[in-house]
Amino acid sequence: MQSHSCLRALRRTLEVSGLRAPLYAGDRVDGKPLDGWHQASIAGTLRSGCAGVPAAFPGTGQCSCDERFYRLVRACCAHAEELREPFEGGIECDETTIGGARHGKRGWGAAGKVIVLGILQRNGQVKVFAVPAREGKKVTRLVRAHTKPGSLYYTDDWQAYGSLRVQGDHVVVRKERGRPKGRDHINGIEGFWSYAKNWLYPFRGVPRKHLHLFLGEICFRFNHRDEDLFPLLYSKLRTTGMSEINPVLVRFG
Numbered sequence: 083m084q085s086h087s088c089l090r091a092l093r094r095t096l097e098v099s100g101l102r103a104p105l106y107a108g109d110r111v112d113g114k115p116l117d118g119w120h121q122a123s124i125a126g127t128l129r130s131g132c133a134g135v136p137a138a139f140p141g142t143g144q145c146s147c148d149e150r151f152y153r154l155v156r157a158c159c160a161h162a163e164e165l166r167e168p169f170e171g172g173i174e175c176d177e178t179t180i181g182g183a184r185h186g187k188r189g190w191g192a193a194g195k196v197i198v199l200g201i202l203q204r205n206g207q208v209k210v211f212a213v214p215a216r217e218g219k220k221v222t223r224l225v226r227a228h229t230k231p232g233s234l235y236y237t238d239d240w241q242a243y244g245s246l247r248v249q250g251d252h253v254v255v256r257k258e259r260g261r262p263k264g265r266d267h268i269n270g271i272e273g274f275w276s277y278a279k280n281w282l283y284p285f286r287g288v289p290r291k292h293l294h295l296f297l298g299e300i301c302f303r304f305n306h307r308d309e310d311l312f313p314l315l316y317s318k319l320r321t322t323g324m325s326e327i328n329p330v331l332v333r334f335g
Contacts, residue, residue, distance in 0.1 A: 153295060157327040158318045160298025163209065163305070164330070170230040172204035174271040175237045175246075177216060180279065182287055190216045196293060201228055202271040207305040210278070210297050218242025225249075236268050277304060291332050298330075 181195035190197065197216050201224075202208040209228055213220055222245050225235075233250040237243040238257070246252045255266050262268075278300045282288065288296050306314055 156295035156299045157330045158322050159302035161327050163298050163301045168228050168230050169203040173233050174202045174268045176271040178275045200271045
């Protein structure tokens with residue numbers, strides 16, 4: 083009975099806005115139903131650019147339901163980004179670490195940090211991947227899988243990137259006191275790292291098993307930065323089935 087009431091409330095809300103329902107009250111995440119209020123609130127929250135969901139929509143007091151709902155939306159974004167075609171042309175590759183400050187070892191392999199690889203098509207779009215370790219074979223395998231042969235790669239001087247010469251042309255960007263030497267640079271992907279970390283900061287940490295969903299949302303926003311997210315999100319939610327995004331919801335490692 084409660085499910086039908088939520089569905090009617092959602093339909094009334096969407097009739098006022100002139101939009102169709104993207105999801106239905108019968109849909110479930112982790113075996114738990116999502117009510118119509120959460121379904122109707124998605125477009126306003128994500129379109130507004132508020133990273134902190136409670137600040138934009140206080141919710142119904144059901145924090146676990148709020149979390150499940152927005153995880154579902156981020157899964158739709160991540161699923162859309164996974165289907166993006168391989169890049170070509172000028173491509174920047176770089177890695178960074180995401181996570182709070184910890185005592186002990188710093189840099190690669192520091193406790194509480196996740197290593198993330200970024201692949202950016204110059205003046206275009208970006209793809210990011212959380213990787214378990216900074217291992218050359220795994221990183222270059224991802225780069226080759228998501229770029230087309232004959233591309234021009236710009237990377238730092240990590241020796242693992244040397245194998246990209248087999249895939250296309252390779253330019254090594256060397257730095258002196260934190261600045262590139264010469265005219266070659268990887269400013270595009272480094273700028274994206276600043277954009278991504280700025281988005282993640284208000285959450286004060288996210289579960290590692292859901293980090294790929296947050297990265298998927300950030301990429302979706304960046305890759306559609308010149309478009310209106312409102313119709314895009316509704317279109318994705320209407321056309322993406324639960325069976326498609328269930329494998330994306332949780333990842334370990």
